[in-house]
Amino acid sequence: MKISFSKIQAPITLLAAAVALTLTLPNAATAQTRPVEIHDRINTPARSTPLGGADSPGASAPQSKQVALTLDACSGAFDEELLDFLIRNRIPATLFVTKKWLLKNPHGVAILKARLDLFDIEDHGENHIPAVIGQGRKVYGITGEPDLLHLRREVNQGALAIQQAFGVPSHWYRGATAEYDQEAADEIRHMGFKIAGFSVNADAGASLGQAQVLQRMRHVQGGDVIIAHMNKPKGQTYEGLAPGLIELLRRGLVFVRLDQVDLAEIR
Numbered sequence: 001m002k003i004s005f006s007k008i009q010a011p012i013t014l015l016a017a018a019v020a021l022t023l024t025l026p027n028a029a030t031a032q033t034r035p036v037e038i039h040d041r042i043n044t045p046a047r048s049t050p051l052g053g054a055d056s057p058g059a060s061a062p063q064s065k066q067v068a069l070t071l072d073a074c075s076g077a078f079d080e081e082l083l084d085f086l087i088r089n090r091i092p093a094t095l096f097v098t099k100k101w102l103l104k105n106p107h108g109v110a111i112l113k114a115r116l117d118l119f120d121i122e123d124h125g126e127n128h129i130p131a132v133i134g135q136g137r138k139v140y141g142i143t144g145e146p147d148l149l150h151l152r153r154e155v156n157q158g159a160l161a162i163q164q165a166f167g168v169p170s171h172w173y174r175g176a177t178a179e180y181d182q183e184a185a186d187e188i189r190h191m192g193f194k195i196a197g198f199s200v201n202a203d204a205g206a207s208l209g210q211a212q213v214l215q216r217m218r219h220v221q222g223g224d225v226i227i228a229h230m231n232k233p234k235g236q237t238y239e240g241l242a243p244g245l246i247e248l249l250r251r252g253l254v255f256v257r258l259d260q261v262d263l264a265e266i267r
């Protein structure tokens, strides 16, 4: 069979194109780092303790006994049972709320607003968009931000909604999914927010059963930052978290809010 010049040439051209593509891809990839979870533990007590934080027992507790409970309100409902439990047991927590959640849960907002002595309300964004930059990028199937302008809007509008609902400024930011790419993390910090990581994932997005949540709570040590959710009352977060929190209190651990401490990143 006679092979024409053009038929041989075509695969070579394709191969050359493929080689050229692989050579250029690493450069493109470095511009968009893989998103990472930021893992933090309690580092040092913060110098300023707004909202009466200095008077609460947590602020003066030895660092080795301090634990921070953080609860995300992404979108969806209000886990009133969980918040009632914290109020009854006087357990302080830092609540990361989105504007989306605030608008849907006026009853929850009213309950929190009456207990700003116990709860530090912080920024979880406007619409629960992950802090990754670039067209089509996703985390856990949720589309990220097309550009920095949209990221800034997500962060700023979340903070503004908290200011309007509670009359308090936000100092901490936690992005949807708690994953960030480097560009987004740099921008959030540049905007003046501290990024709130965590060290114990207690409920895996409110997807775990009671026994699993309790099991994870039993691993909590002084200095840990716990993440769980307060927007999925139909899950079993409360059922596992409540006995877990009681056990931590019995072990002599003391709960602090993020406006009372600083965090340090762990690897």
Ligand SMILES: [Zn+2]
Pocket: 072, 073, 074, 075, 124, 128, 175, 176, 177
């Ligand atoms: Zn969330």
